[in-house]
Amino acid sequence: MPVALGIHGAAIYLFLYLPIALLIFFSFNKNPSGTFPVTGLTLDWYRQLGDDHFMLTSFQTSLIVALTAVPIATFAGTLCAFGLVRAEFRFKALVSSFVLMPMVVPGILLGAAILVVLRTVLGVPLSIWTAVMGHVVVTTPYAVLAVATRLYGYDRVLDSAAADLGANPLRVFWHITLPLIMPGIIAAALIVFTVSLDTFGVTFFTIGNASTLPMYIWAQVEMGIRPTVNALGTFFIIGSIAILLLANLLLRR
Amino acid sequence: MVPLFLAFLPITLVDFFFFVLPMLIMSIVSVMVIREFHITPRLTAENYLFFLKNPLYVKVLAKSLLMALATTVISIVLSFPFAAFLTRLPPAIQRTMLVLVILPFWTSYLLRVYAWMTILGERGLINRGLMDLGIIESPIRVLLYNDFSVVLVAVYLYIPYSALALYTNLERLDRSLIRAAMDLGARPIQVFVHVVLPLMLPGIFASFIFVFIPMLGEYVTPTIIGGAHGLMIVNIIVSQIQALRFGIGSAMVFVLVALIMLMVMALRKAARLEKIYGF
Numbered sequence: 001m002p003v004a005l006g007i008h009g010a011a012i013y014l015f016l017y018l019p020i021a022l023l024i025f026f027s028f029n030k031n032p033s034g035t036f037p038v039t040g041l042t043l044d045w046y047r048q049l050g051d052d053h054f055m056l057t058s059f060q061t062s063l064i065v066a067l068t069a070v071p072i073a074t075f076a077g078t079l080c081a082f083g084l085v086r087a088e089f090r091f092k093a094l095v096s097s098f099v100l101m102p103m104v105v106p107g108i109l110l111g112a113a114i115l116v117v118l119r120t121v122l123g124v125p126l127s128i129w130t131a132v133m134g135h136v137v138v139t140t141p142y143a144v145l146a147v148a149t150r151l152y153g154y155d156r157v158l159d160s161a162a163a164d165l166g167a168n169p170l171r172v173f174w175h176i177t178l179p180l181i182m183p184g185i186i187a188a189a190l191i192v193f194t195v196s197l198d199t200f201g202v203t204f205f206t207i208g209n210a211s212t213l214p215m216y217i218w219a220q221v222e223m224g225i226r227p228t229v230n231a232l233g234t235f236f237i238i239g240s241i242a243i244l245l246l247a248n249l250l251l252r253r
Numbered sequence: 254m255v256p257l258f259l260a261f262l263p264i265t266l267v268d269f270f271f272f273v274l275p276m277l278i279m280s281i282v283s284v285m286v287i288r289e290f291h292i293t294p295r296l297t298a299e300n301y302l303f304f305l306k307n308p309l310y311v312k313v314l315a316k317s318l319l320m321a322l323a324t325t326v327i328s329i330v331l332s333f334p335f336a337a338f339l340t341r342l343p344p345a346i347q348r349t350m351l352v353l354v355i356l357p358f359w360t361s362y363l364l365r366v367y368a369w370m371t372i373l374g375e376r377g378l379i380n381r382g383l384m385d386l387g388i389i390e391s392p393i394r395v396l397l398y399n400d401f402s403v404v405l406v407a408v409y410l411y412i413p414y415s416a417l418a419l420y421t422n423l424e425r426l427d428r429s430l431i432r433a434a435m436d437l438g439a440r441p442i443q444v445f446v447h448v449v450l451p452l453m454l455p456g457i458f459a460s461f462i463f464v465f466i467p468m469l470g471e472y473v474t475p476t477i478i479g480g481a482h483g484l485m486i487v488n489i490i491v492s493q494i495q496a497l498r499f500g501i502g503s504a505m506v507f508v509l510v511a512l513i514m515l516m517v518m519a520l521r522k523a524a525r526l527e528k529i530y531g532f
Binding site for chain 2 (some may be wrong): 001004005006008009012013015016017018019020022023026033034035036037072073075076077079080082083087089093094095096097098099100101102104105106107108109110112113114115116117119120121123133134136137140142144191194195198200201204205214217218221222224225229230233236237240241244245248
């Protein structure tokens with residue numbers, strides 16, 4: 001490989017990870033401004049975070065929203081992945097584009113649309129349940145992609161073998177296909193969970209007076225750099241990267 | 254095997270009620286007379302005219318389109334050699350290195366934007382470094398709160414998409430065509446312009462879908478990195494909706510979403526999305 005190409009590659013990885021590394025680094029810095037200069041090491045910001053009730057209730061709300069979205073998005077995404085991978089039909093490419101559209105359309109615009117409809121036409125008050133609606137739409141495409149990845153590696157000879165041995169289609173699905181696809185479904189659930197925990201756009205207009213973790217972070221960040229946000233960010237980034245690596249492991253064949 | 258329509262039923266219900274229906278109703282609301290929460294069923298174009306008659310809004314829309322274009326072009330230019338770098342990695346570590354590219358963009362979106370304040374801010378990494386090196390006396394403020402810093406951070410946010418799109422494309426590129434062009438005496442630059450570039454068009458179109466569109470809908474980055482001078486179109490939409498001007502807000506959301514959908518539909522085939530998605 002040419003040296004210049006290697007240097008460029010390394011520079012891009014540095015570009016991708018430097019901000020995250022700095023955030024983690026500053027979370028241990030004594031300086032209350034949350035940035036340079038480094039004035040010593042401390043765990044104070046982590047301790048303060050534990051006493052922050054607004055943060056804790058926001059985290060709790062995030063968990064409720066994510067854990068409600070996970071089963072719905074994973075179920076809808078799994079079935080859709082089966083349809084897209086296993087069946088051949090006209091306009092399949094068009095259908096997949098539509099299915100994955102919510103991944104591309106900015107969440108804040110969808111949130112605005114949901115808000116306008118709820119407030120002006122339906123008169124429904126905003127709550128964490130209206131936010132769940134948005135989260136399900138936004139996260140389902142991720143579930144589709146995760147399960148589809150696993151389904152591609154599936155050897156359908158196994159299904160035929162079970163059928164030849166006299167199993168009816170339901171038994172084949174329940175005892176052969178589903179257990180083999182399960183790692184993909186679990187990976188989908190994990191990915192939906194992390195994406196939901198992180199979703200800002202669609203939550204912004206649909207959550208009303210409640211607050212999820214990203215809403216809490218937003219309220220803090222609008223006031224500038226906060227050392228406690230660095231600490232929270234460290235937790236959040238390490239936690240979600242761990243979950244995503246696990247999901248990735250499950251998707252490997 | 255489960256009948257086909259049953260496989261698509263749950264996702265259709267979800268997308269219909271929580272995506273298609275809100276967008277449809279909102280587009281109807283945008284052509285109605287509306288005062289705060291009350292709709293008068295009378296057709297009007299005033300919501301659209303309000304936007305068009307305000308030169309500042311039209312300017313911000315134009316600027317947002319330009320910023321999204323700049324972000325996309327820079328991402329593609331940087332991703333080209335990066336994709337080449339990825340394809341030349343030893344197969345044993347290639348997958349891991351790919352996962353490392355994708356990993357950041359599935360997590361901590363807000364925090365990754367926020368982290369740039371510790372780099373570009375008055376006491377941030379760059380100012381600190383330049384001062385320690387004696388290049389500048391006091392912190393420079395031009396690093397934050399302008400259009401350039403917004404584009405820089407947006408490139409950071411969205412470059413994984415263009416890198417992956419171009420990588421997928423490059424992986425499938427038939428190398429023998431390049432060798433053939435070389436054998437016929439083409440110079441490297443000619444090979445790139447006449448052979449590689451046309452074959453990389455799907456990856457380039459896909460980058461437009463995955464970089465241009467989310468950047469056009471950016472709210473977080475212009476707000477905290479751009480400040481008053483780096484506003485984008487969604488900042489105006491948010492301020493309209495927060496002022497309960499739902500009619501004007503709906504009109505602007507409709508214009509933006511329509512633009513985005515048209516772009517996806519126009520580029521979908523050329524971008525070979527099914528290659529990237531896998532179906």
